[in-house]
Amino acid sequence: MPRFAPPQRVLIVGAGEFGSTTALALARGAYKGHEHLITVLDRSPTPPATDAASYDYNKIVRQEYTDPLYANLAREAMIGWRGEWKEFFHETGVIMTARPAGVATAEKSYAVNFLPGMETPGKCARKLSGKADVQAQYGAGVPLGDFADCYAYHNECGGWAEAARATEAAVAKARAAGVTFRCGTAKKLVVNGGRVTGVVTEENADAYTADLVVLCCGSWTPTLVPDLKENLLPTGQVVGFVQLTPEEHERYKDVPVTMTALNGFYIFPPTATGLVKFAIHELGYLNPQAGYPSLPRTHLSRGYEMQSIPAHGHAKLLRNLAAVYPELAKKPFSASRLCWYSDRQSGDFLLDYHPEYNGTLFIGAGGSGHAFKFLPVIGGLIEQGIQGTMPQQYRDIFGYKSRPDRVDGRFEYSEFTRLDGDSKL
Template identity: 45%
Template sequence: MPAAPAPPKSILVVGAGCFGAATVQSLVDGPYRGHEHLITVLDRSHLLGTPASDAASFDYNKILRQDYTDPFYAELAKESLKRWRGPGYNRTYHECGVMMGSSHSDAESARYIQGSLAVNSLPGMQAAGLKAYSLDTPADIKQVYGRAVTGDFEGNIAYYNQAGGWADSRMAVVDVLSRVRARGVKFASGEAASLLFSADKKDVKGVTTKEGNEHRADFVILASGAWTGALVPEIAHDLLATGQTVGTIQLSAEEAEEYATIPITLLLDTGFYCFPPNKDGVFKFAIHDGGWLDPQVQTNLPSMPRTALTVGCERQQVPEAAKQALLRGLRRVFPKLATKEWLQSRLCWYTDRASGDWLIDYHPSYPSLFLATGGSGHAFKFFPVLGDLCLAGIERRLTPQQASYFSFAGDADRIDKSRGETALVRKVLEPLPIKAKL
């Protein structure tokens, strides 16, 4: 088994999003302190030190919560929230609390609500002065929204966790990238198109970009999110690119004030979730479910991202069915907002694994290729601790429990149930015109 990379070995990190930025931060704080110049970050973005504009982390905000039924993730999220509140991250974090709800009729989601509340009520699970508590009636649910006008919440099971909120994800990632760049980490622009192999084809030595440029290194880390499957098609089935629907509304100053103190809302039975407005009065809402696929017949890939940067999709069209699902969510939670014009809608592309666990492991065939991906729609909340996990994986010191979650082997029987009964229902986008795919 080859040794983990250390100076003077060079490292190429493909992807400047959540996984890439976090991993580089831990590398330069650890074995590459004083040798930062040996690390190069390659990203599709034309603006060095910023994730690509269609990356999942390039967004107004992401939910930060510790609401899991699995104590492993709940404990990890608790530690992550502790770091979000501290230096280096707290300027992007807004702790507004989280309302977790579901219709009683969705048995799987209702069980998740009960289980998550039980875990978050355990001794030691809450930061000082914070608590999680059940919302037993519609009136209890409405109370956590203050003066904001809500739906009636009849027939819902819910609880409120004072721990949690949201982060400006774009700013958080750029902050980390700026710090490591200032320390000497190199950045390059280009879209990785294929791996560069050793002469005997038994190892990876870098990548070639669509522009034809070669980027070589002793060790390669793929942190390329939903685009990873194109680089390692042999495992694309385990790293499924799914498009999740997102909408935004521009609120007036008066509306922004009305909704300013609302909590994060997450309805597990439909996957609908929404945020308080940001400093610019932008209200974001979305669906977290099985998502949309864009199968690639020519390359035999199960799905690849289709974004506003995809040729032929410059004005990305969100499927009508997806828009209607978002509207149903708005009517259920904030009916007044359901009549307003939208600022934008788009598909945010996740990298889903069936288990919902991330992939932090060496490629089984190439000893110098490491994968840090498979966020499955919930990795960003762990941004402050994610790099340490990836570094532990690189140095082969993940605990047996961590390895059981984040390795290729993992636990084949574990299925992500956090999205309720919609978790495994995938929808397929209409094919693009042939000329648009050229």
């Protein structure tokens, strides 16, 4: 028996990956035939918002999690990427590289490919033996940096997803199914008799009412639920881009995704327009604000429209870019920005009811920089959480309180940096 079913109304706040796929899962599940009872509210009239984590050219999709729970989930998601979502998936393969300090981590990741059930027919993972073998994966016309001399393996399984387009498609599918989308910024929860009964918006103090409110606001979630300000910490991550010439694009077009174990740098193949994106998966920057350890500061924040990144973040990106593609490091960045993770110390997502409010407020957030690859399955998982049917092993890690015994690996090689107003380029 579902906990929520027609005629109860559901309000989902936020239409990034989490919110849009939750709407879709409910519309295909308990609300099939009653999709008009689901409303999605987003700050943007054309969600996801341009400063949302899901609004991006590309995100890595891979299944090599050393934690078997995530590995199984990622494997399930990969089936979805090769099926319903294949239009947005580029299975270019992934190279994982490591300097001595990161080899043990990379080895563990490599071994996952050979666990029962993880093999993919026709796709193999293999260790690369030296510079020439690494070079062969990129093609002779692509000059490589010193990383090519390090430990490396190549996995044909995995690649990247067109994030903004895939999320827009989830929104379009939900809309086509009959879900109502509205534009507005939720300012606060409306609470009556210990139950959340809706939200009030900033624009005109309209109240949206519902029997269940699902918050999928990514890194903005603590603005509505301040008790999550530390457990869903907004952290800014530096991202850079270079624009290839048509000649460079031709030479680089078939390169794999490249990742570096134990410093978090990763770089994508060029997009269809020759744009190469690179970033660092680390603890990142904090933007302390009154009463909050950090809140997102994006190109939509007043005074930061140009979205400059801190000088030391720029230097770090450049150093790592030079170590992979020295030729591209000589080009100017065509753009750079801070992209905001919704981080939990455990690195686990938060997919659970708020402990107060009598089961009327559900939170779907805490992507911790690695949730996009789960787009084909995350909405279904959130629906299970709402309906109380989520398998116990997932409830154990996605609960409202982080498990203290689980600590994200980034704490091993990175530290928080405070983002000060004067640290712009």
